Amino acid sequence: MNLKELAELINAEVITSDRDLSEITVPFAYACDLMSDVLAFCSPGSLLLTGLTNIQIVRTAQMLDLPAVVFVRGKIPLEETVNLAKESGIPVLLSKYSLYEVCGRLYAAGVKPSYVPQPREA
Amino acid sequence: MAAPVCMEYRIEGNNFMVAGTASNNIKNTLKMLGIQSDVCRRAAVIAYEAEINLVIHANGGILKAVISEYKLEISTEDEGPGIPNIDQAMTEGYTTASNQAREMGFGAGMGLPNIKRNSDLFEIESTPGVGTKLISTVFFNK
Numbered sequence: 001m002n003l004k005e006l007a008e009l010i011n012a013e014v015i016t017s018d019r020d021l022s023e024i025t026v027p028f029a030y031a032c033d034l035m036s037d038v039l040a041f042c043s044p045g046s047l048l049l050t051g052l053t054n055i056q057i058v059r060t061a062q063m064l065d066l067p068a069v070v071f072v073r074g075k076i077p078l079e080e081t082v083n084l085a086k087e088s089g090i091p092v093l094l095s096k097y098s099l100y101e102v103c104g105r106l107y108a109a110g111v112k113p114s115y116v117p118q119p120r121e122a
Numbered sequence: 123m124a125a126p127v128c129m130e131y132r133i134e135g136n137n138f139m140v141a142g143t144a145s146n147n148i149k150n151t152l153k154m155l156g157i158q159s160d161v162c163r164r165a166a167v168i169a170y171e172a173e174i175n176l177v178i179h180a181n182g183g184i185l186k187a188v189i190s191e192y193k194l195e196i197s198t199e200d201e202g203p204g205i206p207n208i209d210q211a212m213t214e215g216y217t218t219a220s221n222q223a224r225e226m227g228f229g230a231g232m233g234l235p236n237i238k239r240n241s242d243l244f245e246i247e248s249t250p251g252v253g254t255k256l257i258s259t260v261f262f263n264k
Contacts, residue, residue: 036232039167040239044159056174056226059142063149063166080139 010102012093016085024067030114031103035060046114049102053077058084072099126190135181138226145169148187164240168258171233172198178223197257204250
């Protein structure tokens with residue numbers, strides 16, 4: 001699914017993007033409020049769904065080259081968060097739905113779960 | 123053999139606004155050097171978790187990355203409170219992070235385990251009241 005279709009599916013407002021969202025494909029999604037878990041378990045190319053809106057969310061997305069971030073529950077991101085997202089070219093979507101509902105809608109539409117890797121062999 | 127690329131950053135304690143900037147620079151440098159993408163990703167996680175640790179726990183410190191022909195070494199050195207029990211700190215879920223850190227999405231007790239999981243070699247040395255040294259090595263061709 002591309003990001004434009006995805007935004008419509010969750011009635012999301014798109015901020016911080018001057019890119020064509022229909023050109024960004026989102027095969028997987030990962031939903032989490034713990035950034036260390038995102039760093040541990042989120043597979044490459046995953047969309048990040050979260051209820052936290054601070055600057056470190058975008059920083060985490062930037063570190064992992066995640067295609068976009070969705071803030072759920074109608075949360076409004078802090079100004080510094082928006083600024084960093086703009087700077088790093090990461091689209092930010094705002095949805096009024098709960099995390100559960102956003103996940104449900106995306107899952108039903110065929111967005112796969114992020115593969116949770118097993119611990120690396122020693 | 124080409125000379126190693128060295129990067130060194132002084133990380134400010136408790137400043138969440140800029141936390142991650144140094145790690146992002148390290149990651150971008152690796153990409154620019156054409157290092158394979160899974161290595162860049164592992165390095166980004168190691169550097170970022172290590173940087174966040176300096177911000178949260180150590181009142182700042184030094185974050186260093188040395189890229190040579192066949193490996194990357196990321197290290198930190200701080201004069202923070204130190205870790206009294208390293209085994210405990212290495213256990214997933216164990217944390218001593220502040221509420222502020224938790225509100226930012228950290229403090230889940232995954233930092234050091236994440237660093238170790240992504241490292242080929244991992245060393246940590248800590249003395250309470252003196253500080254902590256961490257060295258993580260990632261080889262490019264495994």
